[in-house]
Amino acid sequence: MTDAPDHRPTMAGITIVDRMAQAMPVLLVPILLVLGFLAIGNPSSWLTLTVSGLAMGMMIFIMASGLTLVFGLMDVINFGHGAFISVGAFVGISVVLGLSQWAQAPSLVLNLCVVLLAVLAAMVVTGLLGWAFERVIVKPVYGAHLKQILVTVGGLIVIEQLIHVIWGPDEIFFARPETLKGAVTFWGAALEKYRLLAVAIGLVLFIAMRMVFRRTKIGLIVRAGVENGEMVEALGYRLRLVFVGVFIAGSALAGLGGVMWGLYQEVITAGMGEEMMILVFIVVIIGGLGSVEGAFIGALMVGLLQNYIAFLEPKLALISNIGLMTAILMWRPQGMKPVVKAK
Amino acid sequence: MSDPILRLEGVHTDIAQYHILQGVDLEVPRGAVTMLLGRNGVGKTTTLRTAIGHWGTRAGRILFDGEDVTATKTADRARMGIGYVPEDMGIFSDLTVEENMTLAAVSGPLVPARRDWIFGAFPPLRTFWKSPAGTLSGGQKQMLSIARAMAEERRLYLIDEPTKGLAPAIVSTMAGALRELKTQGASILLVEQNFAVAKALGDHAAVMDDGRIVWTGPMSELATDAGLQERLMGLSMEAT
Ligand SMILES: Nc1ncnc2c1ncn2[C@@H]1O[C@H](COP(=O)(O)OP(=O)(O)OP(=O)(O)O)[C@@H](O)[C@H]1O
Ligand SMILES: [Mg+2]
Numbered sequence: 001m002t003d004a005p006d007h008r009p010t011m012a013g014i015t016i017v018d019r020m021a022q023a024m025p026v027l028l029v030p031i032l033l034v035l036g037f038l039a040i041g042n043p044s045s046w047l048t049l050t051v052s053g054l055a056m057g058m059m060i061f062i063m064a065s066g067l068t069l070v071f072g073l074m075d076v077i078n079f080g081h082g083a084f085i086s087v088g089a090f091v092g093i094s095v096v097l098g099l100s101q102w103a104q105a106p107s108l109v110l111n112l113c114v115v116l117l118a119v120l121a122a123m124v125v126t127g128l129l130g131w132a133f134e135r136v137i138v139k140p141v142y143g144a145h146l147k148q149i150l151v152t153v154g155g156l157i158v159i160e161q162l163i164h165v166i167w168g169p170d171e172i173f174f175a176r177p178e179t180l181k182g183a184v185t186f187w188g189a190a191l192e193k194y195r196l197l198a199v200a201i202g203l204v205l206f207i208a209m210r211m212v213f214r215r216t217k218i219g220l221i222v223r224a225g226v227e228n229g230e231m232v233e234a235l236g237y238r239l240r241l242v243f244v245g246v247f248i249a250g251s252a253l254a255g256l257g258g259v260m261w262g263l264y265q266e267v268i269t270a271g272m273g274e275e276m277m278i279l280v281f282i283v284v285i286i287g288g289l290g291s292v293e294g295a296f297i298g299a300l301m302v303g304l305l306q307n308y309i310a311f312l313e314p315k316l317a318l319i320s321n322i323g324l325m326t327a328i329l330m331w332r333p334q335g336m337k338p339v340v341k342a343k
Numbered sequence: 344m345s346d347p348i349l350r351l352e353g354v355h356t357d358i359a360q361y362h363i364l365q366g367v368d369l370e371v372p373r374g375a376v377t378m379l380l381g382r383n384g385v386g387k388t389t390t391l392r393t394a395i396g397h398w399g400t401r402a403g404r405i406l407f408d409g410e411d412v413t414a415t416k417t418a419d420r421a422r423m424g425i426g427y428v429p430e431d432m433g434i435f436s437d438l439t440v441e442e443n444m445t446l447a448a449v450s451g452p453l454v455p456a457r458r459d460w461i462f463g464a465f466p467p468l469r470t471f472w473k474s475p476a477g478t479l480s481g482g483q484k485q486m487l488s489i490a491r492a493m494a495e496e497r498r499l500y501l502i503d504e505p506t507k508g509l510a511p512a513i514v515s516t517m518a519g520a521l522r523e524l525k526t527q528g529a530s531i532l533l534v535e536q537n538f539a540v541a542k543a544l545g546d547h548a549a550v551m552d553d554g555r556i557v558w559t560g561p562m563s564e565l566a567t568d569a570g571l572q573e574r575l576m577g578l579s580m581e582a583t
Contacts, residue, residue: 220442224435231433234395235491236421236449339437 025336029300036308044189049307055195057303058202059264063257063276064283064295065209066250072226072290072339074243077145080133080152081254081280083159084126085273088255089262090167092122093174096263103177111177115197115263122259123252129159130251134244156274163270171269180263198260205253206296213292222246226290226339282321286328288335297336298328346409348373348499348530349394354403356386356393363389365554366403371499376521376531378541378562381551382576387534388430390551391501394532395427396420408498422449426492430503430534434484436477440468443476447491454495461490464520482513489520500524500531506540518543542566550575 033050040046067081095118096103102110137155141147175181176194183190213219221242225232229239254273261276262268283302287294302321310317328336349371356364364386371377379387392398394405396417405413412420421427435443444453444461462469465486471479476487485505492500505521506514518540524531525544535541541548545562558565558575565571 217445220438220446223437224443224446227435227437228433230397230417231429231435232446233417234397234421234427234429234433235447236418237446238416238418 025294025297028336029297029304032301032304032308036304039312040308044187045311047187047189048191049311050304051189051191051195051199053304053307054300055192055198055202055264055303056306057300058198058206059257059260060276060279060283060302061202061296061299062205062260063254064280064287064299065292066246066253067280068284068287068290068292068295069222069226069246070243070250071284073222073229073239073246074142075145076138076142077148078138078152079149079277080137080155080159081250082273082275082277083156084130084251084254085258085261085276086163086268086270087129087159087273088122088126088258089268089272090163090172090258090270091125091255092118092259093172093262093268094167095121096177097172097174103175106178108179111179114177115180115259118259119256122255126255126258127248127252130248130254131244133251134247138247160270160274167270171267173267176263176266194263198264201260209292218242218245279321282325286325286335288332288337288339290339291335291337294335294337346373347371347406348408349532350404350406351390351394352404352406354390354393354405355401356389356398357401358389358398362401363554364393364400367393367551367554367556369549369556369559371530371532372547373530374528375546376525376533376544378545378548379532379534379551380541380548380565380576385551386554387551388503389554391427391429391503391532391534394501395425424496424498426495426497426500428488428492428500428502428505430507432484432488434476434479434487436475438476439473440476440479440487441472443487443491444468444494447494450495457494461493464493464523465490465516482509482516485509485513485517486520489517493520493524498530500529500533502531503534504536505533506535506537514540538566538572 036050037043037046040049063081063085067078070076070078070081096114099114099117103114105111133155137151138148141151180194180197183192184196185191213223221232221237225237225239225242232242233239257276258273261272265272279302283295283298286301287296287298301324305320305324306317309320316323332338347370349369351367351369354364354367355362367386367390369379369390379390381387389398393400396412396415400413403413404411407420407423407425410423412423415423435446438446444458448454467479467483468486468490471483476484479487485507489502489505492502502521505517509517514537521531521533521544533541533544535544542562545566548558548560548562548565549556550558550565552575558571565575
């Protein structure tokens with residue numbers, strides 16, 4: 001009679017070192033906050049920079065979350081994602097300009113209504129655009145990375161040109177809704193109202209996404225699919241459909257990020273999405289391809305570091321993110337929250 | 344065997360440029376355990392993967408419960424009532440044991456009675472219900488993989504080497520659970536290298552070599568004929 005080879009399965013248990021290593025990425029943001037505080041020295045400057053960094057980080061996260069899932073689920077590299085950011089911004093800002101009476105009224109309710117409508121319009125349009133993009137451009141090149149890069153860059157260029165056709169060749173300057181202008185003073189620090197709003201939206205969205213991923217079946221399917229899509233199918237779920245849904249949601253989020261970024265900069269250009277893609281890719285890579293939580297942590301770090309460095313050593317600001325990416329990848333070549341891949 | 348639950352007719356499967364299955368003819372009768380045996384690399388896993396739809400076929404037909412599913416997508420085959428336990432277990436390590444089981448119950452929430460039955464068969468799953476599946480030991484992961492297939496009643500179970508690399512005590516836990524499935528009248532296609540387990544569980548046997556089925560018959564006949572084993576699989580019970 002043959003017995004199985006005698007290796008003894010151990011009881012599950014993870015050591016303290018493992019636990020620390022797991023918690024480390026989450027601790028990086030507080031560590032960065034403290035280091036920033038020590039380096040800047042002045043509490044009110046630090047607070048201003050921190051809010052600004054968090055706001056920027058949240059917006060980058062919103063843009064990056066869809067991209068990381070699209071990659072995680074189907075191994076699709078989508079450079080066209082940047083186009084959704086730009087289109088979202090143009091659609092959203094068109095709404096803001098169209099409702100300029102509401103936007104200029106000194107009423108917080110009306111102003112927030114404008115922002116809400118702008119966001120909804122942007123997300124609907126970019127969601128639909130994402131759906132078409134997936135069907136027409138991405139679907140024929142599943143499984144072929146080089147073709148994906150070429151064809152999605154092509155899609156990006158075409159959509160950017162379409163923006164020029166529809167909205168004209170020039171950048172559009174505009175003012176934020178009335179009550180979102182200016183700053184509140186807190187603890188001696190000037191905190192821009194809009195940045196506080198951006199932080200709030202980003203946080204709410206992140207928490208909502210976490211709930212979806214932890215509590216709903218579709219969330220479980222997405223998490224499981226990132227790790228082992230084949231097994232998800234063998235259980236009876238059509239991964240393609242899930243992927244299309246995620247692609248649409250990710251595109252809509254890119255659109256949301258675009259409106260928020262546009263409102264932040266008070267100017268929009270057709271190339272703004274493409275410019276943001278550099279930061280978005282950095283965040284997706286250091287977070288770990290396919291990891292939403294990793295992207296969140298990565299985005300906050302990028303936002304904070306960029307603001308701190310710009311204050312402390314402006315000359316270094318340009319390379320701070322590349323430096324961060326290099327450091328993280330030397331520490332964890334798969335990113336901070338590497339996704340276990342079945343194959 | 345007039346009405347098998349699964350029938351492969353002259354199935355050819357390519358993996359990349361390799362011609363792996365070269366005309367597999369296989370019948371899996373209802374309410375019995377069919378062992379799929381053979382040396383390493385002869386195509387047992389490929390046969391199971393072809394049956395669930397992970398590999399497409401180049402030629403031949405796959406009939407599940409009389410229905411031609413050759414062109415049916417994996418997810419739809421699974422929903423028709425196939426429980427699949429892959430060779431690599433296919434555990435979602437980032438998800439908890441509970442979440443793995445939630446996903447496995449495709450047609451609705453996991454029925455509590457079913458869950459308790461699974462806990463009875465695999466007690467560690469109760470202990471680690473809320474733990475990430477990635478922290479389980481190899482044996483516990485294998486239990487989870489089988490438990491997922493058992494999360495709902497299936498018309499057919501495809502199980503690939505459930506005792507691979509496990510300690511003897513765990514091997515008998517696995518065998519016990521499979522025997523219980525069997526007594527409930529399940530139809531099972533089981534790949535198993537542990538001949539003692541194969542002999543104890545199998546009703547029928549099909550032996551593969553080089554991408555084809557080269558022998559089929561009652562498991563008892565194979566189990567008692569050392570010469571046949573030697574010829575088909577290069578091993579005999581006595582020798583191992
Ligand atoms: N992904 C793949 N790419 C290329 N060849 C493959 C792949 N998977 C399997 N093969 C080849 O197909 C043949 C059959 O493999 P298969 O895994 O079906 O064998 P098996 O009978 O299950 O073996 P074992 O007992 O070792 O599990 C082998 O020669 C193997 O090398
Ligand atoms: Mg195998």
